[in-house]
Amino acid sequence: MSLLEIRGLSVDFRQDGREMPAVRNVSFHVGAGETVAVVGESGSGKSVTALATVDLLPESAVARGSVLYQGEEMIGAPEDRLQRIRGNDISFIFQEPMTSLNPLHTIEKQLGESLSVHQGLRGQPLQDRIVELLGKVGIPDPVMRLKSYPHQLSGGQRQRVMIAMALANEPQLLIADEPTTALDVTIEAQILELLADLQRSEGLSLLFITHDLGVVRKIADRVVVMRQGEVVETGPCAQIFDAPSHAYTKMLLDAETIGAPAPVAEDAPELLCTDQLRVWFPIQRGILRRTVGHVKAVNAASLSV
Incomplete structure (x- = not known):
């Protein structure tokens, strides 16, 4: 039996008394420990399909068909049952962590809320679990990061915090909706490697939503x-x-960006030069806000363009 099985899923949005189709007769499954990538251009229905798995669609949406999680029907399931599955058995990672993380709350508070509600952790055991999760997703000096706010983290670190939140209650299925789109290619590679490592170590199934075929090649x-x-x-x-059958799939593959940049002339003038550039952010603690360390965002960077 598949962990997640979608059968004939259709989703319509009500607008001005009309129903506008968003998804039509979608069927696929995700097996235990498997990575399934859903790929397509913007507006193809990828995210709507993912949100429909545990009824996270807006009130204007009407879902029909069947979504089975471990053989149990999710379409029309009681709200209390859906609430137990969301964040426990099935967790989401979304595209832009700055819109998902609360800018007014520390990382410790945001991770702690889920652990308190779902696992009843309090005090030191709660803090220990938060530090463990931050360390698991590769946040350096996790104890020092507990009191940080989202704006004090880099884009890659914020996405790692989102992954830590998704892993907090040890889900069986992780749904990642374009989690690397807002990241540069170096950080994207790190996040993909992290997800692959976590999938192996935690025994996760992964439903990966993306339009990037390069990502699909690496993980699916x-x-x-x-x-x-x-x-x-x-x-x-x-x-x-290697052998796509549909014309649209062939078009997506043909549209992949492949190649190398044109060579630069040897006598090209230098437009920009940095020498040992350093940008450090102070970490302040205590009532007097003493500086106890620094986040080294840039350290001794030298380059020319």
């Missing part, structure tokens, strides 16, 4: 290709890339 066991709210092709990752 199977691929679901969506266009205009419908699944047009699905199959093992190697099959989709």
